[in-house]
Amino acid sequence: MSVDEVRAWLRERGADRIDHPGGNLYAHLCRVRERLAALGCGLDVQLAGLTHAVYGTDGFDVALLDRTDRATLRDLVGGEAADLVYGYGACDRRRTWRRLATTGAVYDRFTGQVTTLRGEDLRSFVDLSVVNELDVFEQDPAILDKHRAFFRELFAAWTPAMSPPVATEVHRFLGRQGNSDRGARRPRKFAIRSDPIPVP
Numbered sequence: 001m002s003v004d005e006v007r008a009w010l011r012e013r014g015a016d017r018i019d020h021p022g023g024n025l026y027a028h029l030c031r032v033r034e035r036l037a038a039l040g041c042g043l044d045v046q047l048a049g050l051t052h053a054v055y056g057t058d059g060f061d062v063a064l065l066d067r068t069d070r071a072t073l074r075d076l077v078g079g080e081a082a083d084l085v086y087g088y089g090a091c092d093r094r095r096t097w098r099r100l101a102t103t104g105a106v107y108d109r110f111t112g113q114v115t116t117l118r119g120e121d122l123r124s125f126v127d128l129s130v131v132n133e134l135d136v137f138e139q140d141p142a143i144l145d146k147h148r149a150f151f152r153e154l155f156a157a158w159t160p161a162m163s164p165p166v167a168t169e170v171h172r173f174l175g176r177q178g179n180s181d182r183g184a185r186r187p188r189k190f191a192i193r194s195d196p197i198p199v200p
Contacts, residue, residue, distance in 0.1 A: 001076055003033070006050050009076060013054075013064040022139025025053060025062070035131050039165040045124045047077040048084040052128060055089035058109055067110060084124055087115060091129075097154060100126065101161040126161040134173055148174075 001009075007030065010016070016026035033050040041049075054073060056063040065072060067089070073082040092109035099105065104117040106125065117125055133151065137144035144151070155170050162170070 003047070003050065006047060006076060010051070010064070015064060018062055020060070021136050021143065025060075028135060028139070029053065031135050032128075032132055035135065035169075036127065039127070039131070039163070039169055041124070041127055041163065041166075044078060044080040045084065045128060047081040048088070048124070049128055049131065051077055051081070051085050052088050052132060054085060057089050058091055058093045084121075084128065087117075087125060088128055097129075098157070101158045122161050123163055126158050127163050127166045130155065130158065130162060130166055130170060134169065137173070 007026075010026055010029060015029060016024050018025040020028045022028060022031075029050050029052065032052065033046045036046045036049040051073065053060055053062075054064040055067045067086070070082065070086065073085060076082075077085070087106055090106075090108045090110050092107040095107040096105065101122075104122050106115045106117060107113075108115065137151075152174060155174070159167050159170070
C-alpha cells in the first residue's frame with residue numbers, strides 16, 4: 001500500500017484520537033516517517049516508522065492492533081516493515097537497550113524470546129528507535145531534560161549501529177538542545193512510566 005493508504009488506515013484505527021506528546025499518536029507516527037525519509041532511510045523503514053506503535057510499545061501501552069494479528073500489518077506495509085514493527089513494539093527496553101549495539105539481542109516482552117539482529121536489520125531497528133525518541137524529545141523537551149544523561153550515553157553506545165545520517169542528526173539535535181533556552185515554554189506533559197528507559 002502507499003503511504004497515504006497507510007495513513008488512512010491509521011486514522012480509521014483512531015490514531016488521531018489518542019494523546020501523545022505533541023498532540024496525538026497519528027501526528028507522531030507521521031513525523032517519525034517523515035524524519036526517517038529525510039535521513040535517507042528506505043521505504044520499508046519509513047513504513048515501519050509510520051506504523052511503529054500499532055502493537056503499543058514498552059513505553060506507550062496503547063495498541064491499534066492485537067499483537068497476534070500479524071497478517072493485517074503484513075498486508076498493509078509488507079513483510080520486512082511488519083517484522084520491524086513487531087520487533088520494535090515487542091522490545092523489552094530494560095533488557096535490550098543498553099547492550100543492543102554490541103549484542104544485537106532484542107528481548108521480546110510478550111514471549112520472553114530473544115531475537116538477534118545483525119547488519120541492516122540492526123541498523124534499521126536502531127535508526128527507528130532513535131528517530132522515535134528524537135521526535136518525543138522535540139515535542140516535549142521536559143522528557144529530554146529528565147533523561148538527558150541516560151540518552152546521551154545510550155546514543156553514544158548505539159552510534160556504531162546507526163546509519164551515518166541518523167548519527168549526524170543525533171549529534172545536531174542533542175547539541176542544539178543542550179544550548180536551548182531553559183526558560184522556553186514547555187508543551188504540556190503526558191503521563192509516562194517512571195523508569196528512565198521506557199519513554200513513549
